[in-house]
Amino acid sequence: MTGLAEVARMKRMWESLMVTAMLATAAPALADVKAGVDAWQQGDYARAIAQWRPLAEAGDPDAQFNLGQAYKLGRGVQPDFDAALDWYRKAQRQGHLRAEDNLGLLLFQQGDRDGAMPFLQKSASRGEPRAQYIVATTLFNGDVVGKDWVRAYALMTRASASGLPQATASLGEMDKYIPEDQRQKGLALAAGMERGDKDALASAAAPARAQPKPIRKAELPPSKPAETESSKPAAPKPAPQVAASRPALAPSPSPSPSPAAGGWRVQLGAFGEEARARALWGQLAKNVGGLSAYRSYYEKAGGVTRLQVGPVASAADAARLCGRIKAAGSDCIPKKI
Template identity: 40%
Template sequence: MATRRFLYAIAIGASLLASTASAQSVRSGIEAWGRGDYSAALGQWRPLAARGNADAMFNIGQAYRLGRGMPIDLGQAEDWYTRAARLGHVDAQTQLGMMLFQNGYPRAAMSWLKRAADKGDARAQLLYGTALYNGDGVANRDVLLAYSYVAKAAAQGLGPARSTMADMDREIPEHLRKLALSGATSQPAPAAATRPALPPVIRTATVIAHTPALPRDGGWRVQLGAFSQRGAAEALFRKFAPGPLAGRQPFLIPIGAVIRLQAGPFGSREEAARTCAALAARGQACFAIAAR
């Protein structure tokens, strides 16, 4: 069976902050966050995180990733997500997996995404299923198991999963799709000769469960440069995060030995171009780029 690679619709927007019925202080922090009082929110969460509260850990990771109450620090965000993920926090496992995949660590990413997918997270099911189909970060391609995961995500109403499932329906024969949905989801990987010589394509346009602070994604970003060190890219984003890039998300795209820094999302090319003009006025090279 000849197959083709599918695009990843990665949910890189800010997930809803975690809360539990038994954690009044976590909820109080969320209420402060909603008012824009990020310092108060963090003041509620940090003591809880120190006592091992996974919700608080995840929320602190969100604050670092979005630059709320402190400068954006993706390294700290990853660290806090990891702490929460190790305690079984599903949203943290999903967010950590997406971050690792975006930054070029597919094997580590899939380890966390599988855990979240098996606990029912639709975003993780979609990403892990797509990775199984493409053979990215997994030991073996498994088309039937891939279809099963994507179908579970689609059944939860996740739009990108429905689109991916429709694409798979055109690629996978009906009798194999039925076999996948019946639970018999093991199939040897197709021979290398049957795989198309296409590069992996990562699409990060879909924002799921985002906060109002993030603008609508019209499929555009700005690109600020390429760096040999991830830290240098992060530092440049932090430099402009309080100004022209306020409210935007950094994207670190590994290309060979370098990392491209992009920021967004933007609702249109014109909006991205206006941001580039503002950056150019401050001495920073920049150009608008389509994210799809």
């Protein structure tokens, strides 16, 4: 009996030590996700990847989503859409909603419209404007899913209300083909969606109609709000999400305004090393149309260099310039001088 009691005592002690070890390692793991976000914000993508990869391989959905973003944007690693999809799927299976959003958008971009649509429909129901734009387009054209002009008009209305300018233009195009009664039903359905009526989408099904005339293709813009890398509540917002593939319906974007003198700039990031700021400027000046016509500023504050571009004439012009920069996959905020 003494031997059995000793074995039981040792077992309890071992279990206690295991619990203590698990608790001891949990906090650093969470801290490492934030440490990776901090490194990402500073432009140190390699260090961010080094922080996230072991956590992602251990099953942390935020780290998995962050790695998906890194592979999608090609920061700290070579661009690899297959790897991005793999990490998005792993995070999505654990209930990571932004991973689900990005999974649908990237699948659509890669041409897998059938595989993308279930994820895009869920994202659209949650209010993701680009997903609403894509699903509305497919419902209007009868691509992938059955044609439903009422639902198409409702979703495009919601995407427009979210600030997606191409969605607003697309509503004007839809007005040429969708009869007034169906547009009114679509508006009522959109109002139900805004109220959070879960039955609104299912209760407003419209009968199939004749195929509308072709409408020229254009590019899908980025969503109005900037996307973030990690969903940890305490983590700051890192790099944005880029736009997915471009469906039909929206007209071509309007020409970009020319640089002008003014009291505004746009800030592209803050970096621990000025060389990283200059490297980002060199990259964006090539990839963002018209950006090279502006002047770059390297504002130092302590050990940080803030990369700013300007001057910009007004807050509205600064916001438009930021929109083009975000579409290229980089973060941006307007700044009053």
